[in-house]
Amino acid sequence: MSKFLENLGSIDRRYIFLIIAIVVFLPLIFPLGLPVEPTNLTIDSFNAIDKIPKDEKVLVSFDYGPSTKPEIHPMAIAVLRHLFTKGNRVIITCLWPDGLFMARQALQQVAVEEFDLTYGVDYVNLGYRPGNEAVIKGITRSFPANFAVDSRAIKIKNIPLMNGVQSLKNIGFIFSLSAGYPGSKEWVQYASDPLGIKTSTGVTSIQVNEILPFVKSGQLQGIIAGMPGAAEYEQLLVNNDIHPVIGKAGKSMDAQSIAHLVIVLFIVIGNISYFAKRKKEKKY
Amino acid sequence: MFLKRYIPLAIVFVVGVTMLASWFIPHSPFDAFEIHATQWFDIIASFAMILGALNLLKIQSSKLIHRKRDWQYSLAAILGFFLTLTFGFILKGGHFLVLKDVGNNPTAVVNELSQELQIDNKIANNIYAIPETGDGIKIKKQYYTQNKAIEFKNRLETAGAVVEVKEVVWGGHLQQNNTYFAWIFKNVFTPLSATMFALLAFFVASASYRAFKVRNLEATILLVAGIIIMIGRVPLGVFITNWIPRTSFFSFLRLEILQEWIYQYPNAAGARAIMIGIGLGIVGTSLRVILGIEKSFLGEK
Numbered sequence: 001m002s003k004f005l006e007n008l009g010s011i012d013r014r015y016i017f018l019i020i021a022i023v024v025f026l027p028l029i030f031p032l033g034l035p036v037e038p039t040n041l042t043i044d045s046f047n048a049i050d051k052i053p054k055d056e057k058v059l060v061s062f063d064y065g066p067s068t069k070p071e072i073h074p075m076a077i078a079v080l081r082h083l084f085t086k087g088n089r090v091i092i093t094c095l096w097p098d099g100l101f102m103a104r105q106a107l108q109q110v111a112v113e114e115f116d117l118t119y120g121v122d123y124v125n126l127g128y129r130p131g132n133e134a135v136i137k138g139i140t141r142s143f144p145a146n147f148a149v150d151s152r153a154i155k156i157k158n159i160p161l162m163n164g165v166q167s168l169k170n171i172g173f174i175f176s177l178s179a180g181y182p183g184s185k186e187w188v189q190y191a192s193d194p195l196g197i198k199t200s201t202g203v204t205s206i207q208v209n210e211i212l213p214f215v216k217s218g219q220l221q222g223i224i225a226g227m228p229g230a231a232e233y234e235q236l237l238v239n240n241d242i243h244p245v246i247g248k249a250g251k252s253m254d255a256q257s258i259a260h261l262v263i264v265l266f267i268v269i270g271n272i273s274y275f276a277k278r279k280k281e282k283k284y
Numbered sequence: 285m286f287l288k289r290y291i292p293l294a295i296v297f298v299v300g301v302t303m304l305a306s307w308f309i310p311h312s313p314f315d316a317f318e319i320h321a322t323q324w325f326d327i328i329a330s331f332a333m334i335l336g337a338l339n340l341l342k343i344q345s346s347k348l349i350h351r352k353r354d355w356q357y358s359l360a361a362i363l364g365f366f367l368t369l370t371f372g373f374i375l376k377g378g379h380f381l382v383l384k385d386v387g388n389n390p391t392a393v394v395n396e397l398s399q400e401l402q403i404d405n406k407i408a409n410n411i412y413a414i415p416e417t418g419d420g421i422k423i424k425k426q427y428y429t430q431n432k433a434i435e436f437k438n439r440l441e442t443a444g445a446v447v448e449v450k451e452v453v454w455g456g457h458l459q460q461n462n463t464y465f466a467w468i469f470k471n472v473f474t475p476l477s478a479t480m481f482a483l484l485a486f487f488v489a490s491a492s493y494r495a496f497k498v499r500n501l502e503a504t505i506l507l508v509a510g511i512i513i514m515i516g517r518v519p520l521g522v523f524i525t526n527w528i529p530r531t532s533f534f535s536f537l538r539l540e541i542l543q544e545w546i547y548q549y550p551n552a553a554g555a556r557a558i559m560i561g562i563g564l565g566i567v568g569t570s571l572r573v574i575l576g577i578e579k580s581f582l583g584e585k
Contacts, residue, residue: 013490020489034519035526039544066474067481098477101469104459127459130333131326138322145319146326153455205517212547213556228517257520259485264511266493271507274497 009273044222056172064179065098074249075202127151300574378452387444426462516543
């Protein structure tokens, strides 16, 4: 028995990989329908967006790429649905080069296919500019100086939505979809805090630690934290009759739940083995 | 010595002090300087990308030429680099048609359009069978090659329409469907990036199993907090402690509430302390650079 317990600590990692693959895969095919309960951080973010007056223009920054797409993209979809349902007009910027493609995909799905909105009037994608926080700092003073054309190479002065948008001071709300640097932190430090623009964010789970102090200080209005946060936001859209069904994040929550449970079980098994070995070492 | 050392130090001092002053003095000429400085930074950042690309080529080429270990990966990196460069700067794709006039037989034109775009005849009719406009109507389908676009153009012209083949503008091609750059991003870069990130789940599982041990009090606190966060953060946490009524005194034991408390209080306190430390460090380092005490950016120790 003691030998068996000791051996539990040296399971070949290929078996661990296989088990994780199975427990992620199975709930995606056979959903369990576990309840998604919105947490305060997500509710704060939802309420902040809900309170934006209809005539305010909202800047949404796509600062993530395909690697973090499963976590952040469902948030982008949910937030855009919320904004467009309310009738807000949206200006998109990207501080990451691949954010441009993420924005394009999200806009195609929500603005074009679901809401049939007009480019340049209801929404605009200004695209990517290199320079990280310098771009944010730049648009606090002047949009045209930093974005002469949009992502379709249309001159910004010819875009109706950009009429009267001289700088970030003309923006009512900022929402940052961020997977790292540059992202939410930089938007708070260089734009929302100096100009007093209300801001909220959606980040990867691993970033929450870093961003949370900004929420506690009131500089950010809530956080959508990782895929669970996205699922909670989707649930809030359903609860408030904004969208009829939950999205990809909500559907992935069963798989993530079971995967987390299995990782915890592995930790427990590892510790049982560790104690068995320690007991043996003490004995001899 | 003067050019290599004192001039750069003087530039750093003047620019650093001016930028710092512009933060506190939002009046002319400081506010204008701030706009110019951020634009200079944008331009320098763009050139930094070129330097980065050249550096990548230099390192990978050296590995390839000298047949160092795993040189095959360097070959893949160089080929990938040039392929992306070609699709970004040379081969665009993204050919589309502009319908100038539907001609005398609109039904035939609409039939061709609905067939090609795979949409209902009625929808095609609503979109395209309208009187001639100055610029014409862009047909919502793009082709990788010009030949494919011309093929469809010929079919429409046979039906009596007046059609023109156009190409997406440079810059716009990074953003449009059916361009080579969009293709490589969607079909190569996206799955590769997603795969790399997805592997993390497997490594996290394996690493937690081997390393997360109850060795002492600190490790035990970390482990318990980690498990509460891991389970409480997902719907399973809600499910496990759903039996505790929300209104009862013990509602704080619900996993989703417990995990949020850990996030918002002990965790936020620790994160804030780290951030303040980093902030003070940045202030110190920046002052050292501005005052010329820190000279590592000149290549000096």
